[in-house]
Amino acid sequence: MTRKKDSREKITLIGFVDPLDDDDDNTGVKISTDNDEYIVEMNLTGKKLLNMIDEEIRATGRVSLDSNGAKIFDVTNFDYAPYDENDEGVEE
Numbered sequence: 001m002t003r004k005k006d007s008r009e010k011i012t013l014i015g016f017v018d019p020l021d022d023d024d025d026n027t028g029v030k031i032s033t034d035n036d037e038y039i040v041e042m043n044l045t046g047k048k049l050l051n052m053i054d055e056e057i058r059a060t061g062r063v064s065l066d067s068n069g070a071k072i073f074d075v076t077n078f079d080y081a082p083y084d085e086n087d088e089g090v091e092e
Contacts, residue, residue: 010060015038041074055080059077060078061076
């Protein structure tokens with residue numbers, strides 16, 4: 001079986017994990033950066049972020065847009081964000 005290549009761009013974010021404000025009572029989180037918000041896809045890795053509310057993290061994954069134009073972030077890995085004023089190539 002051949003695995004289909006994911007065409008979504010892989011990016012790294014540094015931001016805070018916040019609870020998702022959702023009127024549908026869905027449990028979820030978002031990553032808030034200085035410039036944007038990314039709704040976390042609740043896959044196995046994304047669910048681990050439920051324990052990281054209010055923590056600053058560095059997360060790597062792929063971004064897509066939903067039908068409303070919201071950015072959906074499929075997290076592949078994350079860790080606590082290191083403090084470094086000179087981070088380049090990372091969206092904050």
